[in-house]
Amino acid sequence: MLLSYVKFALGTFAHRKTRSLLTMIGIFIGIAAVVALIGLGEGLRGAIIGQFGFLGPDVLDIQASGLNFAGPPGTAVVKPLTEDLTEKVERIPGVEAAINRYIESGTMEFNDKQDIVFAWNMPEGKDRATLEGMLNLKVSQGRLLKDGDNLKVMVGSGFTDKDRFGKPVQLGNRILFKGVEFEVIGILEKKGSFIFDTALIMNEDVLVDNFREDGSVNVIAVKVKDVEAVDSVKTNIEQLLRKERDVKKGEEDFVVGSPEATLQTIDETIFGVQLFIYVIAAVAIIVGAIGITNTMYTAVLERTKEIGIMKSIGATNQTIFALFFIESGLLGLVGGLIGISAGFALSYSFAFLGRQILGSDLIQADIGIGLVLGSLFFSVLVGLLAGVIPAYKASKKHPVDSLRYAQ
Amino acid sequence: MGKAIIRLEQVWKVYSLGKVEVAALRGLNLDVKRGEFVAVMGPSGSGKSTAVNMIGCLDIPSKGRILLEDKDISHLSESALAQIRGKKIGFIFQQFNLISTLTALENVMLPMIFQDIPEDERRKKAWELLELVGLADRMQHKPSELSGGQQQRVAIARALANDPEVIIADEPTGNLDSKTGAMVLDFLKRLHKEEKRTIIMVTHDEQLAHAAERIEYLKDGIIVKSKVKLAK
Ligand SMILES: Nc1ncnc2c1ncn2[C@@H]1O[C@H](COP(=O)(O)OP(=O)(O)OP(=O)(O)O)[C@@H](O)[C@H]1O
Ligand SMILES: [Mg+2]
Numbered sequence: 001m002l003l004s005y006v007k008f009a010l011g012t013f014a015h016r017k018t019r020s021l022l023t024m025i026g027i028f029i030g031i032a033a034v035v036a037l038i039g040l041g042e043g044l045r046g047a048i049i050g051q052f053g054f055l056g057p058d059v060l061d062i063q064a065s066g067l068n069f070a071g072p073p074g075t076a077v078v079k080p081l082t083e084d085l086t087e088k089v090e091r092i093p094g095v096e097a098a099i100n101r102y103i104e105s106g107t108m109e110f111n112d113k114q115d116i117v118f119a120w121n122m123p124e125g126k127d128r129a130t131l132e133g134m135l136n137l138k139v140s141q142g143r144l145l146k147d148g149d150n151l152k153v154m155v156g157s158g159f160t161d162k163d164r165f166g167k168p169v170q171l172g173n174r175i176l177f178k179g180v181e182f183e184v185i186g187i188l189e190k191k192g193s194f195i196f197d198t199a200l201i202m203n204e205d206v207l208v209d210n211f212r213e214d215g216s217v218n219v220i221a222v223k224v225k226d227v228e229a230v231d232s233v234k235t236n237i238e239q240l241l242r243k244e245r246d247v248k249k250g251e252e253d254f255v256v257g258s259p260e261a262t263l264q265t266i267d268e269t270i271f272g273v274q275l276f277i278y279v280i281a282a283v284a285i286i287v288g289a290i291g292i293t294n295t296m297y298t299a300v301l302e303r304t305k306e307i308g309i310m311k312s313i314g315a316t317n318q319t320i321f322a323l324f325f326i327e328s329g330l331l332g333l334v335g336g337l338i339g340i341s342a343g344f345a346l347s348y349s350f351a352f353l354g355r356q357i358l359g360s361d362l363i364q365a366d367i368g369i370g371l372v373l374g375s376l377f378f379s380v381l382v383g384l385l386a387g388v389i390p391a392y393k394a395s396k397k398h399p400v401d402s403l404r405y406a407q
Numbered sequence: 408m409g410k411a412i413i414r415l416e417q418v419w420k421v422y423s424l425g426k427v428e429v430a431a432l433r434g435l436n437l438d439v440k441r442g443e444f445v446a447v448m449g450p451s452g453s454g455k456s457t458a459v460n461m462i463g464c465l466d467i468p469s470k471g472r473i474l475l476e477d478k479d480i481s482h483l484s485e486s487a488l489a490q491i492r493g494k495k496i497g498f499i500f501q502q503f504n505l506i507s508t509l510t511a512l513e514n515v516m517l518p519m520i521f522q523d524i525p526e527d528e529r530r531k532k533a534w535e536l537l538e539l540v541g542l543a544d545r546m547q548h549k550p551s552e553l554s555g556g557q558q559q560r561v562a563i564a565r566a567l568a569n570d571p572e573v574i575i576a577d578e579p580t581g582n583l584d585s586k587t588g589a590m591v592l593d594f595l596k597r598l599h600k601e602e603k604r605t606i607i608m609v610t611h612d613e614q615l616a617h618a619a620e621r622i623e624y625l626k627d628g629i630i631v632k633s634k635v636k637l638a639k
Binding site: 004005008011012015305306308309310311312313314315316317318319398399400403 | 522
């Protein structure tokens with residue numbers, strides 16, 4: 001029976017396409033905005049997680065603070081960290097490993113073309129395995145670096161893109177980085193993050209000997225033995241660094257952070273943006289709901305005679321209510337469907353534009369099935385709610401008066 | 408003849424239009440026996456439609472009783488009335504009153520939807536009824552694509568959808584030319600003769616009224632004259 005009613009409502013619906021479509025604009029805009037922004041937000045979040053490369057509750061990183069807008073982490077600071085700090089940090093109780101991370105920008109030459117790239121280091125000895133594990137580092141071709149590899153590099157998957165240097169970088173190729181010649185011995189798996197995909201990776205002593213005479217280090221990555229102790233270790237590191245760098249509490253020129261905490265901050269930011277969008281979307285949806293109510297009121301009035309006819313051939317009040325109620329829900333459903341499609345289109349084209357303009361993989365769209373189903377459910381719900389009063393009015397119409405209603 | 412299927416006892420219907428009250432029926436008494444064909448005549452505004460609408464459970468009286476198969480329907484709720492008219496009453500109106508967005512077939516199926524009849528059964532029955540009224544080739548046409556006579560025949564088929572005991576036709580030929588009107592009347596006569604249905608027909612046309620077994624003349628809300636014809 002319900003199915004018959006739905007079919008009936010669909011029939012009337014198809015008959016009033018233009019009005020129906022106009023009605024759905026509100027719902028459509030609201031749902032499109034929600035889908036597009038949640039989609040982008042999720043994509044952004046995913047990309048940022050990838051960006052860190054490693055995440056875990058037992059990882060901390062130390063950076064000197066200062067100007068740090070454009071380049072990779074820790075490359076443009078006022079007073080850099082130094083290597084001797086790493087050893088001191090490693091001696092703090094509860095620290096499993098403190099690893100120097102050097103990040104070096106410079107000109108790379110390949111196939112007679114030049115471009116600015118950056119390189120970072122793999123530590124020697126047992127720290128190498130620790131870092132490989134933390135970063136989940138794997139090659140798609142060739143091999144990972146090992147101790148004693150001199151003037152050899154692993155390259156990110158981005159270098160296999162032929163556009164960058166006119167032809168793809170391949171295993172065994174020779175490249176120049178800051179005037180030093182390296183041999184490519186491994187190509188990393190694609191990670192979707194520029195930290196990996198557009199980097200050269202070389203052994204620590206190779207990087208230090210050739211490019212880093214001053215003993216400065218960009219990031220100190222710290223692995224903590226016991227997750228429970230992360231906070232106390234962090235406090236101890238901060239204390240040590242304040243002493244070593246001779247700064248007062250509250251005036252630190254360094255940051256001890258955990259990637260997880262950073263992610264939380266980003267989540268909060270995204271949430272803030274999303275909240276704003278939700279408010280706009282909510283307003284659009286309320287306007288949409290009012291639009292549906294209004295359309296349904298008009299429909300009830302216009303179809304007064306039809307209501308009278310249906311009552312005269314046996315439709316009960318409940319039946320009339322159901323017919324208009326379902327029709328209203330359908331308005332919401334179709335509005336939602338169009339909105340979701342538009343949301344898809346919007347977020348993917350935004351993401352595409354963003355990538356073109358910023359040249360970064362950071363902006364991604366990610367629309368899950370949950371979001372789609374949730375939006376559909378919600379738009380039907382809005383349609384149904386908007387239809388309650390008009391459908392009730394329709395159901396209460398007097399049969400004889402309705403039949404007398406002039407069309 | 409059998410006993411009364413419909414009985415109106417001292418039925419009043421008063422419409423209030425703001426301060427003014429209009430009494431459309433003023434103590435109407437009427438018996439209709441099962442299988443009878445009754446014509447109702449009278450000047451415009453005499454209360455004919457008001458009376459038959461109440462017989463068809465579309466409305467309830469302000470005062471008095473209406474019995475349908477000995478059941479008092481004068482105080483039933485809207486829903487209860489809807490159930491009864493869906494099952495027992497078939498309406499045919501002057502303006503045809505088909506649903507313009509539905510095809511002929513769908514229009515005939517509609518009363519059966521309201522009675523929860525399964526789709527294939529509905530379709531079969533509607534098909535048969537449209538064949539019966541000679542519209543087998545017009546099933547998929549919308550009302551706007553049909554002539555007045557054809558629309559009224561769809562309406563007759565629709566009135567028969569749930570096999571009603573009583574057919575109420577309020578000026579069924581009022582919007583038709585005399586030839587088409589005669590054809591519609593022929594259908595009503597057949598329903599009466601061959602299927603023994605109770606028919607109540609409102610008409611302004613004395614000639615058409617003579618197809619009935621009995622003519623009731625209404626004026627100012629009461630019956631002023633009855634003319635009974637001997638069964639042929
Ligand atoms: N819903 C209503 N509200 C107010 N007055 C009404 C209503 N329905 C009918 N009336 C009045 O009741 C009286 C009887 O109306 P009714 O429609 O029954 O007449 P009728 O005999 O069918 O006339 P016609 O031959 O013109 O169809 C008229 O005076 C009419 O104006
Ligand atoms: Mg009338």
